[in-house]
Amino acid sequence: MTVAELQVTSIDGSVAAPEGFRATGVSCGIKSKGLDLALIVSDVTASAAAVFTTNKAQAAPVLVSKQRLAASGGRARVIAINSGCANACTGPEGHVTADAMADSAANAVGSDPSDVLVASTGVIGVALDRAKVIAGIQGAAAALTRDGGPLAARAIMTTDPFPKEKAVLVDTPIGRFTVGGIAKGSGMIEPLMATMLAVVTTDAGVPPALLQRALQDVTEVTFNAISVDGECSTNDCVFALANGASGVAIGEAELPVFIEALRRVCEPLAIGIVRGGEGATKLVTIDVTGGASAVEAKRAARAIANSPLVKTAIHGADPNWGRLVAVAGRAGVAFNPESARVQLGDVELFANGRPYDERAPEASRHLQQSDVRVRVDLGTGGAGTARMWTCDLSAEYVRINAEYRT
Amino acid sequence: MTVAELQVTSIDGSVAAPEGFRATGVSCGIKSKGLDLALIVSDVTASAAAVFTTNKAQAAPVLVSKQRLAASGGRARVIAINSGCANACTGPEGHVTADAMADSAANAVGSDPSDVLVASTGVIGVALDRAKVIAGIQGAAAALTRDGGPLAARAIMTTDPFPKEKAVLVDTPIGRFTVGGIAKGSGMIEPLMATMLAVVTTDAGVPPALLQRALQDVTEVTFNAISVDGECSTNDCVFALANGASGVAIGEAELPVFIEALRRVCEPLAIGIVRGGEGATKLVTIDVTGGASAVEAKRAARAIANSPLVKTAIHGADPNWGRLVAVAGRAGVAFNPESARVQLGDVELFANGRPYDERAPEASRHLQQSDVRVRVDLGTGGAGTARMWTCDLSAEYVRINAEYRT
Numbered sequence: 001m002t003v004a005e006l007q008v009t010s011i012d013g014s015v016a017a018p019e020g021f022r023a024t025g026v027s028c029g030i031k032s033k034g035l036d037l038a039l040i041v042s043d044v045t046a047s048a049a050a051v052f053t054t055n056k057a058q059a060a061p062v063l064v065s066k067q068r069l070a071a072s073g074g075r076a077r078v079i080a081i082n083s084g085c086a087n088a089c090t091g092p093e094g095h096v097t098a099d100a101m102a103d104s105a106a107n108a109v110g111s112d113p114s115d116v117l118v119a120s121t122g123v124i125g126v127a128l129d130r131a132k133v134i135a136g137i138q139g140a141a142a143a144l145t146r147d148g149g150p151l152a153a154r155a156i157m158t159t160d161p162f163p164k165e166k167a168v169l170v171d172t173p174i175g176r177f178t179v180g181g182i183a184k185g186s187g188m189i190e191p192l193m194a195t196m197l198a199v200v201t202t203d204a205g206v207p208p209a210l211l212q213r214a215l216q217d218v219t220e221v222t223f224n225a226i227s228v229d230g231e232c233s234t235n236d237c238v239f240a241l242a243n244g245a246s247g248v249a250i251g252e253a254e255l256p257v258f259i260e261a262l263r264r265v266c267e268p269l270a271i272g273i274v275r276g277g278e279g280a281t282k283l284v285t286i287d288v289t290g291g292a293s294a295v296e297a298k299r300a301a302r303a304i305a306n307s308p309l310v311k312t313a314i315h316g317a318d319p320n321w322g323r324l325v326a327v328a329g330r331a332g333v334a335f336n337p338e339s340a341r342v343q344l345g346d347v348e349l350f351a352n353g354r355p356y357d358e359r360a361p362e363a364s365r366h367l368q369q370s371d372v373r374v375r376v377d378l379g380t381g382g383a384g385t386a387r388m389w390t391c392d393l394s395a396e397y398v399r400i401n402a403e404y405r406t
Numbered sequence: 407m408t409v410a411e412l413q414v415t416s417i418d419g420s421v422a423a424p425e426g427f428r429a430t431g432v433s434c435g436i437k438s439k440g441l442d443l444a445l446i447v448s449d450v451t452a453s454a455a456a457v458f459t460t461n462k463a464q465a466a467p468v469l470v471s472k473q474r475l476a477a478s479g480g481r482a483r484v485i486a487i488n489s490g491c492a493n494a495c496t497g498p499e500g501h502v503t504a505d506a507m508a509d510s511a512a513n514a515v516g517s518d519p520s521d522v523l524v525a526s527t528g529v530i531g532v533a534l535d536r537a538k539v540i541a542g543i544q545g546a547a548a549a550l551t552r553d554g555g556p557l558a559a560r561a562i563m564t565t566d567p568f569p570k571e572k573a574v575l576v577d578t579p580i581g582r583f584t585v586g587g588i589a590k591g592s593g594m595i596e597p598l599m600a601t602m603l604a605v606v607t608t609d610a611g612v613p614p615a616l617l618q619r620a621l622q623d624v625t626e627v628t629f630n631a632i633s634v635d636g637e638c639s640t641n642d643c644v645f646a647l648a649n650g651a652s653g654v655a656i657g658e659a660e661l662p663v664f665i666e667a668l669r670r671v672c673e674p675l676a677i678g679i680v681r682g683g684e685g686a687t688k689l690v691t692i693d694v695t696g697g698a699s700a701v702e703a704k705r706a707a708r709a710i711a712n713s714p715l716v717k718t719a720i721h722g723a724d725p726n727w728g729r730l731v732a733v734a735g736r737a738g739v740a741f742n743p744e745s746a747r748v749q750l751g752d753v754e755l756f757a758n759g760r761p762y763d764e765r766a767p768e769a770s771r772h773l774q775q776s777d778v779r780v781r782v783d784l785g786t787g788g789a790g791t792a793r794m795w796t797c798d799l800s801a802e803y804v805r806i807n808a809e810y811r812t
Binding site: 054055056057058088089090091092123124125126229234308309312313315316318321322323325326328329330334335336337340350353354355357393394395397398399400401402 | 460461462463464494495496497498529530531532635640714715718719721722724727728729731732734735736740741742743746756759760761763799800801803804805807808
């Protein structure tokens with residue numbers, strides 16, 4: 001079975017679209033209004049995989065989920081997530097609360113305590129109200145439904161401008177399975193990090209080790225290929241559950257196909273996070289080619305994605321290619337300005353050490369669109385390529401992040 | 407002679423304050439208005455040292471200055487600088503222009519061509535008008551005076567809100583010498599990088615190798631310890647000239663004293679660049695302690711200095727210590743959140759894993775001042791410390807950098 005034999009069809013629904021999953025979102029009073037607790041449950045214990053923040057200050061729910069995932073040997077049935085409070089930098093009490101959150105979810109759903117993963121997103125350094133979150137979990141357990149995925153997608157939002165959800169039906173020569181997912185990005189209801197959470201589910205059967213490998217591969221080119229402001233939170237995590245309910249079993253041979261199916265859900269979720277980035281008015285797709293290696297190409301792409309001068313120029317539709325050359329030159333990778341190329345949309349503005357400023361008006365017209373493409377060839381002659389997505393930097397970003405508590 | 411025996415007195419003047427230096431600034435039409443060409447000349451050939459941008463896309467004047475400094479074996483008499491055009495990404499013609507700039511300065515002043523250093527700052531990717539810059543150099547050579555330093559300080563500005571200049575009289579047991587300097591920072595007259603240039607002069611006698619070592623040491627804790635927006639331009643350079651006119655000779659034994667004297671000029675110039683940063687309303691001094699090493703402490707300080715979430719919070723006077731913990735945790739250095747500390751002004755907001763949010767109003771009052779202090783202890787128990795200076799991130803920064811050509 002090859003990736004070419006894969007047929008992928010978008011369907012309604014999200015994290016409970018795959019067979020054997022139920023979900024919901026409820027309000028338990030952590031946020032002043034709106035849904036703030038999501039519960040996602042597989043009918044049977046599923047393979048589980050996770051990618052966690054690399055931040056050395058890790059929130060209590062991150063530590064608890066790591067412990068439980070290790071204890072279960074890569075299996076889980078339940079994921080409980082609250083928004084409105086990150087339960088980060090909250091000391092030993094915060095750890096007790098995250099454990100209580102997991103235990104109460106196990107109890108409410110009737111699963112083994114080691115089969116629960118938890119996550120939190122919201123304000124840092126404020127205690128998570130234990131009674132509220134436990135009451136919310138109990139209420140949610142009673143409200144789980146097959147079509148509750150969209151509620152879960154809304155319950156994990158902070159001030160994301162819209163929910164991020166995606167589901168696809170995957171047809172392959174060995175059968176049909178479904179992949180669904182939800183994600184939340186950066187918003188601000190409290191002083192919070194650009195916290196990113198995502199949950200992906202599938203009714204394919206995937207052994208834990210393969211699921212973990214697939215999730216890491218896909219995260220690298222989706223959730224780890226986006227940037228709103230270069231910040232990395234204390235709470236970021238991506239979870240995957242695979243419960244096998246479709247009867248399709250993924251082994252080593254089918255892994256490339258499964259990875260592609262997973263990517264088809266994670267990529268739109270990741271792009272949704274960028275489109276809903278704080279103050280964002282444009283989605284910017286950055287393609288870097290000609291790197292000495294893929295790692296170097298990604299490093300250059302990341303430097304461009306996080307450059308305030310590039311992001312403000314794009315915000316103002318200024319085809320300022322000199323800033324792209326300068327960022328590529330400082331990115332700490334091999335770069336040859338004599339053979340480098342810079343392109344905005346289809347307009348080449350710099351090539352072989354020579355500017356083409358007469359094309360600036362055409363490039364500016366491209367930058368006035370809401371979807372912008374930047375291409376930089378590093379000029380090394382190498383085969384390293386990378387793609388990243390970012391948004392522009394607007395005065396609204398500053399306003400959102402400066403005006404809390406003032 | 408020890409650093410304790412040093413007496414440093416601020417005096418008027420700048421880069422021509424030391425004996426045996428003359429300078430001026432003239433207008434030659436590269437900018438639409440104002441001074442745009444600075445010339446700094448030592449009566450005799452001086453020891454010369456330089457620190458250049460690490461960007462792999464280096465402007466023609468950077469390459470020419472490197473070549474001439476190598477050819478002269480660390481000696482120079484003349485520094486010619488234009489503003490309004492960076493002469494970067496301008497291909498072979500740009501290199502010819504930078505060479506012509508140096509040769510015409512040598513000719514106008516009567517120095518050896520290898521004794522000239524050149525620098526440019528302004529728009530990237532636009533040809534520098536060779537006839538204008540040569541005419542400017544000739545005019546400036548005829549206008550050199552002992553009190554022309556302030557004119558030179560103004561002629562290297564782009565849209566810096568004020569000139570950066572400093573001079574000190576240094577009394578030591580082995581005699582008196584003078585150190586003076588000028589610098590320019592980030593502004594925007596054209597689509598340009600946050601280009602930083604500085605020239606420091608002294609009438610102390612310092613062998614080239616010692617001058618280079620001193621300049622690198624001092625640059626590390628001054629010009630390399632500031633950040634406006636984390637960008638690194640194609641044109642950044644710092645030059646030092648030491649002509650020995652004071653009769654004071656600096657050898658290995660006196661080097662610590664000379665380094666301290668140099669620092670006393672470079673630090674206020676560097677801080678001036680931050681105060682005049684694009685859109686800046688506050689100067690932020692960041693002290694990091696408890697690092698596993700000084701290098702790690704500086705890496706953490708730099709991550710904080712470049713964090714948009716920290717910089718917007720400070721702009722809004724929001725004592726959001728959680729963002730500082732999160733940045734320290736993602737800085738790629740050893741960090742222990744259980745024993746880390748965060749302080750704004752004199753107010754400790756996080757210590758031993760516990761927040762002190764009741765002190766937030768007092769911290770907010772500190773952040774409302776124009777000079778703000780941030781202290782983060784990384785909690786490793788190590789002795790590594792570092793200081794950096796940055797500014798806040800305002801909507802005005804976005805406006806300045808977005809609205810060109812729109």
